[in-house]
Amino acid sequence: xxxxxxxxxxxxxxxxxxxxxxxxxxxxxxxxxxxxxxxxxxxxxxxxxxxxxxxxxxxxxxxxxxxxxxxxxxxxxxxxxxxxxxxxxxxxxxxxxxxxxxxxxxxxxxxxxxxxxxxxxxxxxxxxxxxxxxxxxxxxxxxxxxxxxxxxxxxxxxxxxxxxxxxxxxxxxxxxxxxxxxxxxxxxxxxxxxxxxxxxxxxxxxxxxx
Amino acid sequence: xxxxxxxxxxxxxxxxxxxxxxxxxxxxxxxxxxxxxxxxxxxxxxxxxxxxxxxxxxxxxxxxxxxxxxxxxxxxxxxxxxxxxxxxxxxxxxxxxxxxxxxxxxxxxxxxxxxxxxxxxxxxxxxxxxxxxxxxxxxxxxxxxxxxxxxxxxxxxxxxxxxxxxxxxxxxxxxxxxxxxxxxxxxxxxxxxxxxxxxxxxxxxxxxxxxxxxxxxxxxxxxxxxxxxxxxxxxxxxxxxxxxxxxxxxxxxxxxxxxxxxxxxx
Numbered sequence: 066x067x068x069x070x071x072x073x074x075x076x077x078x079x080x081x082x083x084x085x086x087x088x089x090x091x092x093x094x095x096x097x098x099x100x101x102x103x104x105x106x107x108x109x110x111x112x113x114x115x116x117x118x119x120x121x122x123x124x125x126x127x128x129x130x131x132x133x134x135x136x137x138x139x140x141x142x143x144x145x146x147x148x149x150x151x152x153x154x155x156x157x158x159x160x161x162x163x164x165x166x167x168x169x170x171x172x173x174x175x176x177x178x179x180x181x182x183x184x185x186x187x188x189x190x191x192x193x194x195x196x197x198x199x200x201x202x203x204x205x206x207x208x209x210x211x212x213x214x215x216x217x218x219x220x221x222x223x224x225x226x227x228x229x230x231x232x233x234x235x236x237x238x239x240x241x242x243x244x245x246x247x248x249x250x251x252x253x254x255x256x257x258x259x260x261x262x263x264x265x266x267x268x269x270x271x272x273x274x275x
Numbered sequence: 276x277x278x279x280x281x282x283x284x285x286x287x288x289x290x291x292x293x294x295x296x297x298x299x300x301x302x303x304x305x306x307x308x309x310x311x312x313x314x315x316x317x318x319x320x321x322x323x324x325x326x327x328x329x330x331x332x333x334x335x336x337x338x339x340x341x342x343x344x345x346x347x348x349x350x351x352x353x354x355x356x357x358x359x360x361x362x363x364x365x366x367x368x369x370x371x372x373x374x375x376x377x378x379x380x381x382x383x384x385x386x387x388x389x390x391x392x393x394x395x396x397x398x399x400x401x402x403x404x405x406x407x408x409x410x411x412x413x414x415x416x417x418x419x420x421x422x423x424x425x426x427x428x429x430x431x432x433x434x435x436x437x438x439x440x441x442x443x444x445x446x447x448x449x450x451x452x453x454x455x456x457x458x459x460x461x462x463x464x465x466x467x468x469x470x471x472x473x474x475x476x477x478x479x480x481x482x483x484x485x486x487x488x489x490x491x492x493x494x495x496x497x498x499x500x501x502x503x504x505x506x507x508x509x510x511x512x513x514x515x516x517x518x519x520x521x522x523x524x525x526x527x528x529x530x531x532x533x534x535x536x537x538x539x540x541x
Contacts, residue, residue: 147305233512233517234509242503243501245309262496
């Protein structure tokens with residue numbers, strides 16, 4: 066099973082069945098609201114992944130769900146971290162475009178692997194003052210279920226996925242480390258990262274349309 | 276000290292010096308913060324070791340794991356994994372105890388008794404169905420709970436990502452494992468069984484990681500950085516015992532063995 070691709074899917078796939086209520090007060094992101102949001106988005110995404118529509122159409126649907134459910138802008142900036150300010154405005158724009166594209170293509174290149182995927186809510190828990198962590202259990206045919214945690218924050222008054230955590234590993238932290246290593250090893254040039262991302266998107270696209 | 280050893284030591288020292296990553300100057304606080312957070316002052320050396328590891332893995336470990344997967348069907352592999360995990364139970368039990376985790380100590384003890392008897396020598400994980408899911412513990416985690424820092428990140432060929440603390444823990448795991456002593460004091464047959472256990476542990480661990488590692492190598496723009504970050508995050512979560520998924524009992528406590536089971540097997 067492709068853990069990383071699942072993580073990518075995880076961005077898109079906040080799935081849950083029932084909101085198990087345990088909601089400590091004083092939290093900005095209400096746990097029930099976060100869980101409901103994860104469930105609604107998740108059902109939508111499961112529907113898109115399991116639909117019989119052509120790949121291009123499925124990708125469009127998935128992309129639309131992702132743009133609505135994930136704080137793409139915030140996550141993208143978090144991952145670029147300290148390099149955001151050294152990037153030129155044109156590079157920033159290009160990075161955001163490529164980041165979103167990577168997110169979507171990582172999923173669409175593997176549509177076949179997600180057929181029959183099902184999701185349910187595990188235990189829910191509050192993690193920080195601002196964000197809620199929603200636990201889900203993900204099942205696919207012929208594989209044992211495993212758990213993913215969704216960090217849900219409030220962005221512009223709406224709940225948005227800001228991170229995915231599998232077995233104690235945060236996707237945004239791991240990806241920040243990866244991107245920063247690419248830039249550092251190329252003399253601090255953000256353009257080197259953009260080149261690498263462009264090649265990656267092209268490779269993923271090639272996989273989707275053999 | 277033998278006279279001819281000195282040049283060798285000198286050479287090693289020079290190698291270590293030349294292999295240090297440059298620490299960013301104090302007037303670049305963000306670069307410095309990242310350098311400290313990454314905790315990899317030996318990065319050039321580690322990257323070389325990663326390349327060496329990758330070579331060994333490509334020609335030896337991964338193909339062996341593929342053969343292992345091809346030859347044994349999933350239920351048999353699950354049984355093998357269960358037996359290995361059960362053999363590791365005494366080490367897990369000891370570390371549960373050393374960390375003062377009474378409830379987890381009880382779980383490990385119950386698992387060992389149930390799986391060894393009803394589970395036919397550990398082949399079947401019956402304890403899971405009695406509400407006693409497995410977890411992993413090792414001396415690296417115990418040392419961390421006792422307050423020992425991890426030290427600089429290390430990449431060790433074959434073992435994978437680690438650090439001085441987890442490497443020490445790995446040694447203590449082996450020394451404290453009753454199996455080690457049975458094998459060391461046994462006759463030829465028992466010695467061969469010992470080699471068999473070691474070999475199967477390597478195969479079992481690598482086989483579980485085939486897809487995970489493949490997909491990191493395929494999708495990461497810098498697999499080394501990804502493995503490093505994932506290893507350190509995962510260890511922190513294991514030390515806190517905060518994992519949502521119980522890890523497999525035969526995680527080695529160092530290297531790729533703890534870098535993740537592919538969800539989906541077990």
